[in-house]
Amino acid sequence: KQEVTQIPAALSVPEGENLVLNCSFTDSAIYNLQWFRQDPGKGLTSLLLIQSSQREQTSGRLNASLDKSSGRSTLYIAASQPGDSATYLCAVPNFGNEKLTFGTGTRLTIIP
């Protein structure tokens, strides 16, 4: 059974710093990995989707990498802003299975 871990559970950094969020998964038979952000009381917003054939994806100040062999993905946020404060979740499906396994998320706070 796929297990997805996100460490740390919470992170606070001063505005302007670069930061890295981590996601680990136990079963490398994935065909993509997706990063989401969730604001309090709201649904999840898709940030980046990395296909298994890719090593990274970029969108603005966000860069996500994927290393299937080690079962790890990172989300890099450059020049953090208070508006980046949210919970960040990663999720992976398995081959032949449309169901996703979600991590429990990292709650990020950017201190002005």
Added chain:
Amino acid sequence: DVKVTQSSRYLVKRTGEKVFLECVQDMDHENMFWYRQDPGLGLRLIYFSYDVKMKEKGDIPEGYSVSREKKERFSLILESASTNQTSMYLCASSDLLTSGELFFGEGSRLTVL
């Protein structure tokens, strides 16, 4: 942009009532999902559907049923609401024929008294 719309953002119901949560997506996606999200438990899959009139149980289907009569609409039904079904319910859709990216609605916060 893909849009997944959940009909109600907040609902308050009484124990034993029948509850309908509606979800509509506008991108012709085959796959649709219902999750619930609770503090400390993360997102848990209730049901999903990969085609009209098709449904599959997720991890916690007990106490729920679903309906998918049209491709764009996926309904979650609580036949007899109970207090332990107080939760945030999230609908999502995806198209595995393309990228497989999952898109979520804004969520429905259900309180059962």
